[in-house]
Amino acid sequence: MTTAAVPRGSGAPGLLDILRVTLAKDLRLEWRSKDAINSMLFFALLVVVIFSFGFDLTAEESRRIAGGLVWVALLFAAVVALNQTWARELRNQVLDAYRVSPAPAESLFLAKAVGNFLFVILLEALMAPLFVVFYNLRSVGPPYQLAIASVLGTWALVVNGTFFAAMSIRTRSREVMLPLLLFPISIPALLAMVAATTGVLTGDSSPYLPLVFLGVYDIVFTIIGFFLFETVLHAE
Amino acid sequence: MRSFFPIFALITLALLSYGLYQALVAAPREATMGDAQRIFYYHVPSAWTAFLCFFANLVASIWYLATRNPKVDAIALSTAEVGVVFTTVVLVTGPIWAKPIWGIWWTWDARLTSTLVLWLIYVSYLLLRRYSTAGQNPVLASVLAIFGAADVVFVYMAIRWFRTQHPQPVIGGGEGSGLDPRMWNALLVNWLGFLALAGLVIYLRYRLERLRQQVEEAHAMKAIAGTTRSTR
Numbered sequence: 001m002t003t004a005a006v007p008r009g010s011g012a013p014g015l016l017d018i019l020r021v022t023l024a025k026d027l028r029l030e031w032r033s034k035d036a037i038n039s040m041l042f043f044a045l046l047v048v049v050i051f052s053f054g055f056d057l058t059a060e061e062s063r064r065i066a067g068g069l070v071w072v073a074l075l076f077a078a079v080v081a082l083n084q085t086w087a088r089e090l091r092n093q094v095l096d097a098y099r100v101s102p103a104p105a106e107s108l109f110l111a112k113a114v115g116n117f118l119f120v121i122l123l124e125a126l127m128a129p130l131f132v133v134f135y136n137l138r139s140v141g142p143p144y145q146l147a148i149a150s151v152l153g154t155w156a157l158v159v160n161g162t163f164f165a166a167m168s169i170r171t172r173s174r175e176v177m178l179p180l181l182l183f184p185i186s187i188p189a190l191l192a193m194v195a196a197t198t199g200v201l202t203g204d205s206s207p208y209l210p211l212v213f214l215g216v217y218d219i220v221f222t223i224i225g226f227f228l229f230e231t232v233l234h235a236e
Numbered sequence: 237m238r239s240f241f242p243i244f245a246l247i248t249l250a251l252l253s254y255g256l257y258q259a260l261v262a263a264p265r266e267a268t269m270g271d272a273q274r275i276f277y278y279h280v281p282s283a284w285t286a287f288l289c290f291f292a293n294l295v296a297s298i299w300y301l302a303t304r305n306p307k308v309d310a311i312a313l314s315t316a317e318v319g320v321v322f323t324t325v326v327l328v329t330g331p332i333w334a335k336p337i338w339g340i341w342w343t344w345d346a347r348l349t350s351t352l353v354l355w356l357i358y359v360s361y362l363l364l365r366r367y368s369t370a371g372q373n374p375v376l377a378s379v380l381a382i383f384g385a386a387d388v389v390f391v392y393m394a395i396r397w398f399r400t401q402h403p404q405p406v407i408g409g410g411e412g413s414g415l416d417p418r419m420w421n422a423l424l425v426n427w428l429g430f431l432a433l434a435g436l437v438i439y440l441r442y443r444l445e446r447l448r449q450q451v452e453e454a455h456a457m458k459a460i461a462g463t464t465r466s467t468r
Contacts, residue, residue, distance in 0.1 A: 167380070181364060213398075231301060
């Protein structure tokens with residue numbers, strides 16, 4: 001791990017080198033502390049249990065609304081992890097060190113986004129069996145489409161979430177600010193995720209259009225985040 | 237501009253009064269909807285004014301990121317605030333009209349929902365401005381405005397495609413489809429009045445924000461000069 005920072009050949013380390021090093025560092029930190037994944041997992045579990053107390057559902061009803069439940073639970077849970085993305089870097093002024101370092105800000109952003117993506121995907125893999133058990137779910141459509149929806153949907157949440165977490169960390173009410181910024185922007189993505197997931201679960205509609213929509217949303221917001229991140233990182 | 241201000245205020249007042257007369261008296265009673273339709277003369281001009289404000293905010297935000305000119309940021313702030321106020325008017329007058337005409341207060345159709353989400357985005361914009369420290373606040377807010385503008389397109393498409401309950405409502409009168417000329421008159425006069433009012437409030441808010449910036453700057457200069465131990 002320690003040798004990853006050494007650039008090959010001549011010149012400064014490129015965008016991908018720094019991305020790899022930062023990502024490896026974050027994954028190692030998370031592997032040792034398990035801060036984000038533990039709190040996310042327990043939070044999502046609580047949301048699932050509370051939802052099932054809130055609505056007394058039959059199998060047919062739950063199949064119809066499970067798409068919405070899953071994504072709302074994940075949206076809430078993801079905020080827990082996203083808030084820690086940058087808060088972790090405040091200790092010992094690591095974020096300030098990033099700011100003065102010549103490393104490209106974009107690679108830092110992408111590394112954080114990919115790290116969060118992996119955490120949330122792991123969370124989804126752990127939560128999926130729970131959902132199936134608690135809500136008596138059985139997918140009518142092909143399950144591989146659910147996997148595509150979760151990859152595209154998670155990236156949509158995480159790429160904006162990572163970006164807005166970097167913004168909310170600069171405000172006075174750090175943790176509170178992130179959902180206030182992230183949720184309005186995520187509404188179209190949430191609609192598409194729910195449409196795709198419900199389409200697959202009930203088999204009533206094709207998930208093709210929402211998946212394409214999510215793909216375009218992902219691309220557009222990744223590009224915007226990529227190009228504006230440096231501005232946010234250096235905002236004084 | 238400062239000497240022009242009272243004249244401008246008077247013009248605004250005259251336009252709004254004439255608009256009120258046009259909307260409530262001069263415009264004919266709508267055949268099927270009755271007098272409830274008259275709220276249209278306030279609902280639609282507010283919406284147009286609000287969208288113009290948000291568009292101005294987007295332009296000012298991009299401009300600010302390019303130039304870092306505090307005057308441009310003051311424009312961005314004042315247009316966003318006035319835009320939120322006018323969108324609130326739209327969101328309040330809409331249901332008041334919809335209840336007697338459609339029989340429901342609200343429906344999740346594309347136009348209503350996009351307006352609501354636009355309002356939510358700009359409320360979060362104002363919250364961000366309020367909660368960030370003075371120095372970074374314009375930059376963060378400008379960035380959020382760009383995200384918001386990109387998002388609105390997605391919101392509109394997402395609701396059209398993925399929300400199935402489309403009652404396909406007849407938006408009062410539609411886009412010029414058979415509007416009586418007197419109705420057009422009332423609509424346009426009110427729009428002019430609302431635009432003038434928005435311009436007036438934006439100007440006042442802009443002045444206020446500039447003064448606040450100058451006070452802050454003066455404090456900073458004083459602190460640098462060491463003449464004060466102010467902890468601001």
